[in-house]
Amino acid sequence: xxxxxxxxxxxxxxxxxxxxxxxxxxxxxxxxxxxxxxxxxxxxxxxxxxxxxxxxxxxxxxxxxxxxxxxxxxxxxxxxxxxxxxxxxxxxxxxxxxxxxxxxxxxxxxxxxxxxxxxxxxxx
Numbered sequence: 001x002x003x004x005x006x007x008x009x010x011x012x013x014x015x016x017x018x019x020x021x022x023x024x025x026x027x028x029x030x031x032x033x034x035x036x037x038x039x040x041x042x043x044x045x046x047x048x049x050x051x052x053x054x055x056x057x058x059x060x061x062x063x064x065x066x067x068x069x070x071x072x073x074x075x076x077x078x079x080x081x082x083x084x085x086x087x088x089x090x091x092x093x094x095x096x097x098x099x100x101x102x103x104x105x106x107x108x109x110x111x112x113x114x115x116x117x118x119x120x121x122x123x124x
Contacts, residue, residue: 009044015094032110035119036110047059048087061094061097062101062113
């Protein structure tokens with residue numbers, strides 16, 4: 001049996017919460033991540049948002065963006081030297097997406113996700 005299932009919204013939500021437990025997230029953090037992912041992607045690991053005003057796109061269950069830092073030219077999430085080698089990795093590895101999201105949550109970077117700001121306000 002697979003450790004994580006992503007084939008339905010219910011299974012994907014459960015997998016997100018299991019990963020949060022494995023990553024040592026508090027109940028509050030787990031609930032925030034779960035609600036943020038629901039808002040960002042509806043728990044769809046294959047979703048692509050290509051409607052950003054800055055002409056970038058967001059990929060996967062956690063909606064990682066393919067933009068680059070305008071000052072350095074380095075990719076934020078996707079590309080050489082970033083967490084994901086390409087957008088397909090975001091779409092094909094939802095567990096990695098959630099684990100990276102947990103890492104960022106622990107670092108206090110919840111505001112990287114617009115839905116977090118929408119749901120909980122701009123806390124940092």
